Amino acid sequence: MTTIAIENPGHTGATDDAQLNASFARQPILNRDGMLCGYEIKVRAPELTADMLEAARAPADANSGADASSYRAPDPAQRVARAIIHGLLQGNVRGALTGHPAYVDVSREMLFDDAILRLPAERFMLELAPAIEFDEALVARIVKLHGRRYRFVLDEVTQPNETFAKLLPYAEVVKIDFTGVPRVLLPKLASVLKSAGKLLVASGIDAQADFETAHGLGFDRFQGYFFARAQTSASRRVSAPRHALLNLLQLLSGDPTVAQLEAELKLNPVLVMHLMKLANSSGLAVGHKVTTLREAINATGTNRIARWTQLLLYADGRKVALEDDPLLQLAATRARFMELAIERLPEAGRDEADAAFLTGVFSFVDAVFGGSLESTLNVLTLSRPIQAGILHRQGALGLLLSAVEALERGAWDEIETLCARLQPLTVEEVAELGLAAGAWAGVADRSAEGLERIED
Numbered sequence: 001m002t003t004i005a006i007e008n009p010g011h012t013g014a015t016d017d018a019q020l021n022a023s024f025a026r027q028p029i030l031n032r033d034g035m036l037c038g039y040e041i042k043v044r045a046p047e048l049t050a051d052m053l054e055a056a057r058a059p060a061d062a063n064s065g066a067d068a069s070s071y072r073a074p075d076p077a078q079r080v081a082r083a084i085i086h087g088l089l090q091g092n093v094r095g096a097l098t099g100h101p102a103y104v105d106v107s108r109e110m111l112f113d114d115a116i117l118r119l120p121a122e123r124f125m126l127e128l129a130p131a132i133e134f135d136e137a138l139v140a141r142i143v144k145l146h147g148r149r150y151r152f153v154l155d156e157v158t159q160p161n162e163t164f165a166k167l168l169p170y171a172e173v174v175k176i177d178f179t180g181v182p183r184v185l186l187p188k189l190a191s192v193l194k195s196a197g198k199l200l201v202a203s204g205i206d207a208q209a210d211f212e213t214a215h216g217l218g219f220d221r222f223q224g225y226f227f228a229r230a231q232t233s234a235s236r237r238v239s240a241p242r243h244a245l246l247n248l249l250q251l252l253s254g255d256p257t258v259a260q261l262e263a264e265l266k267l268n269p270v271l272v273m274h275l276m277k278l279a280n281s282s283g284l285a286v287g288h289k290v291t292t293l294r295e296a297i298n299a300t301g302t303n304r305i306a307r308w309t310q311l312l313l314y315a316d317g318r319k320v321a322l323e324d325d326p327l328l329q330l331a332a333t334r335a336r337f338m339e340l341a342i343e344r345l346p347e348a349g350r351d352e353a354d355a356a357f358l359t360g361v362f363s364f365v366d367a368v369f370g371g372s373l374e375s376t377l378n379v380l381t382l383s384r385p386i387q388a389g390i391l392h393r394q395g396a397l398g399l400l401l402s403a404v405e406a407l408e409r410g411a412w413d414e415i416e417t418l419c420a421r422l423q424p425l426t427v428e429e430v431a432e433l434g435l436a437a438g439a440w441a442g443v444a445d446r447s448a449e450g451l452e453r454i455e456d
Helices: 050-057 076-088 091-097 108-112 114-118 136-147 162-170 183-195 208-216 230-235 242-252 258-266 269-279 293-300 302-312 326-342 350-361 373-379 384-392 395-409 412-419 427-446
Strands: 002-005 019-030 036-044 102-105 124-128 151-157 171-177 199-203 221-223
Touching: 019 076, 019 091, 019 326, 019 395, 019 427, 036 091, 036 221, 076 108, 076 114, 091 427, 108 136, 124 171, 136 151, 136 162, 151 162, 162 171, 171 183, 183 199, 199 208, 208 221, 242 258, 242 269, 242 302, 258 269, 258 293, 269 293, 269 302, 293 302, 302 326, 302 350, 326 350, 326 395, 326 427, 350 384, 350 395, 373 384, 384 395, 395 412, 395 427, 412 427
Parallel strands: 036 102, 102 124, 124 151, 151 171, 171 199, 199 221
Antiparallel strands: 002 019, 019 036, 019 221
């Protein structure tokens, strides 16, 4: 959550102290290699109170000071626009982007407000939705911002029209809605736009077949959760044998001794290599370098080894950084969100937090193993509440899992409905925890939180 105070120099009044809350969620954008290359920021606009709306309509108070006659309360839409811009600049949004560029829908009011110039042009892609009212003044403003190196995206394109043609010269990116564009039009549209030097983004890609179609047509970026579906498992290569990871997880679930862990790990040289790197990461190896497997186990601890192994299930076998691996990032973010969110609920303790983390991390484990989700969960010997939460959305774990899935889609109304059953958790807190979880997942390989860089 981002709380922004809109200041009006030279004027004081009830509306000046009002706080506007803008909430943000992120949705991954992948490149042609299936790696993260950006996030779209989904915005929940702040709500204006009746007092704010009334103040915007009311004349200035003649008794409020010498400058009162020249003061007019900001237009409500402008207040919202400025709150969103300011919110995008806050540290929680920046942290959740983990170094990737942000794609964000901009309104007419946002474009005309000079506060937009505070957004770093190299970090933000400004999306122009068809719903914006385009006229000569707005086109002139876009041209001016374009001259200051701001990059524009023509969003939700389904079919070219006059406005599309007018704005195309100033757009670096064209985002085509795969759910709305006529399929017979796709090859010609993609060919023409690629010839014009535009970067093409396919949005609404939630099935592997759609990804393959868009990839074959030369699209450069892909937005959707196709990579988290079970049918993608054949295209991924895990960084250690699956049976080895499962065996280790089953052993860890039974409170093993150091000797048992050492014996299991010795059967898997890849796991030993990763564990030695993890144990020597910042904060774990205290005062000396860890040189033996037994030292690595003791330095790391079984809880951290368990979490590391759980997330390692999702790691791509190619030599990639964790912050660029979309499946692992999604798993880590869900797990961390669940852990943070359940702590906001009454009577939640350490056991509940651990169960919440497991619920998030295994909520789409079928994307790695294929087959049915239920059969995979049975192999992992997860507790009944965790399985019920994942498979049937039962209990607090199920509600929180539904909430984080809605957050991934930017489905704010759905989150609000769920929060009515998750009191005292609010929509704003859900968004705040989502950003915090994303930031944690993105930098975990550079910290001692239980992850490391995955390398061959």
